[in-house]
Amino acid sequence: MLTTHPMTALERRVVAALALLYSFRMLGLFMALPLLALYAADMLGASPLMIGVALGAYGATQALLQIPLGWLSDKIGRKPVILGGLALFVLGSVVAALAESVPMIAVGRALQGAGAISGSVMALAADLTSEEQRTKAMAVIGISIGLSFALALICGPLLAAWGGLAAVFWMTAALAVLGMAIVLLGIPSAVARTHEGVGADRNMFRPVLKDPVLQRLNGSVFLLHFMLTASFLVVPAVIEGSMGVPRDSHWRVYLPVLVVSLLGMYPFLRLSERGGRPGLALKLTVLIMPLSLAALFLGKNTLLLYAALCGFFTAVNYLEAALPSLVSKAVFAHGKGTAMGIYATCQFLGAFAGGTTGGLVYGSGGLPALLWLVIAAAILWLLLIWRIAPRSESGAAASAF
Template sequence: MLTTNPMTALERRVVAALALLYSFRMLGLFMALPLLALYATDMLGASPLMIGVALGAYGATQALLQIPLGWLSDKIGRKPVILGGLALFVLGSGVAALADSVQMIALGRALQGAGAISGSVMALAADLTSEEQRTKAMAVIGISIGLSFALALICGPLLAAWGGLAAVFWMTAALAVLGMAIVLLGIPSAETRSHESVGANRNMFRPVLADPVLQRLNGSVFLLHFMLTASFLVVPAVIERSMGVPRDLHWQVYLPVLVISLLGMYPLLRLSERGGRSSLALKITVIMMPASLAALFLGSNILLLYIALCGFFTAVNYLEAALPSLVSKAVFAHGKGTALGIYATCQFLGAFVGGTTGGLVYGSTGLSGLLWLVLLAAALWLVLIWRMSPKSRSQGAVSAA
């Protein structure tokens, strides 16, 4: 029976510190998601399009700069790039906190995203852990992202109820400053390795982009974040108007819904663990998302609205956990870092395009137009994955029609 050595004390400390750093940053980005569509409507320049741009602006700069900053960290070291990225995040948070218009919030969000340190953090984790422990380290950091999303939906409304959007953005700045302290005081320096195993290797771009299964998974995460960002133009308003919950109490809706959605992931995870069933679990959740949103946008019964929210977040949470795992299993030798770098770029790009397109459509055609946009994206997603059968490279060839 194969056994693996446990992490050393240094590795445990490093992984915990990097997971905390990553979660602080993502918490700051996610907290605005359930708030902007409610609180920005009274600001100068408010329109569905501009609110959508503000929601997704961080995704554009993340997508553009994540891989280049990862390469830069190979040249000048991880810590300078991470500290510089966190400083940009603090600056962007301050701009958004002081904003008196939606355009300035969008600028602040774009500056937050410009501190694109995801690749550098993952590379630093690889520098400071053994090859045997690297997958475990990446998994812990990945889990921290999911927890950040759940916490953001609860903490964001609580903070906004106390001090409005400004309080939320000042808190994101404070979290980034804490992140800088973690980097300076809690993480040792290390010899910088090449980006080949954890970052984007230039020589691997062509084979990764040409792989049919990876194409489908990259398209999947793009469409997931497209639909997620577009839907949050309306979800907070549905909770306030259709469910009759004041905006300062939205956390009381999100908390039980998120707990139930985490429990709802269990049967999907069990299904995906059975040989060859991950594709079926993926298709089920792709159908669940638009079906839940249709019920949420069009329904009026309180119980139905709660069920719809639970279905929506169950699908989102499962997909956020499952898709990167499928990428890791599908990618060929020495291509994992490049594949995950391209995957993350598609994820952030989806957030930007979803916010911008969703805002444009919602402003022009209203709720029905936004729902049709989401349904169209889901239909495209189903066509993309319908004949995909992702398997681990260690188990054999990947099949894709």
């Protein structure tokens, strides 16, 4: 009979420190999401396209550098890569804080994304925890990402109300400096090792990219972040305009909406896990996103607008939790690390594409054109996931669709 041992004191300390480090960094990236479309509108070089580029710029550099920096950490060690990535994040935050134009904010956001340390953090967690505790450690770090997104929607508007957009970027710089202190003082060094399920393997790229189940899940996370970033070109303005909530009080809207959306995830989790129908839960939440945005963009009744926001964030929160789980269940032996690396790359590419394409469409066709773009993305997404042919290696995950 197998026995499960609790984490050692060192493992608990390491996992807590790395989760805190990861959440600091993601909080800094996410806090600008509900703010840029409002606060950058009056700056030099402001246009829907340029604001969209600033929103999604971090995604392009994250996507380009995440896997290469993970490989570099195998060669020179985890902590030097993590510290270098955090230093780039500080530099990008300072550039954005001092920026007097939207293009310079975009440069700062791109520099923030260039500190792509996600893979290195996960690998360091694997280096410093036993194989028995590795899944638990990854789960704790993963949960910190979701909490960071929720906190960002509340803390970002609060900080901006006090000191404007610059205050938000100064805070992200401070959080990154604090992260560097955590790495130097709170996390022991370790010999870099290879781990099954952690880090990308060059030999696994072809089979992972050719897998039909993983192709659809990678496409799903791309479209999720495409729609999420594109929608935030308009969502803050809707809260300020249609709902009549001043920008320094937006956190009062996001807080109850996020609480309701977390409760709203339960029926979908129950359908997926207990009901054994993750494919149906996925399709329903994909359908809810454009319907909620249509009600949000076109509605005038305050109660309807609140309901639309709750529906939208319920779908987003569920999908952010469900898609990585589906990837881990669908991937074949020895391909998990590569699959998760490609998955994350698609996620960040979606954020960049959503910001730039959304900005271009919104600038040329206004709100109706942006809504049609979101609807088209949702239709493409539903077509993508409607049927996945089962394979012997991942038949259970595939047949769920």
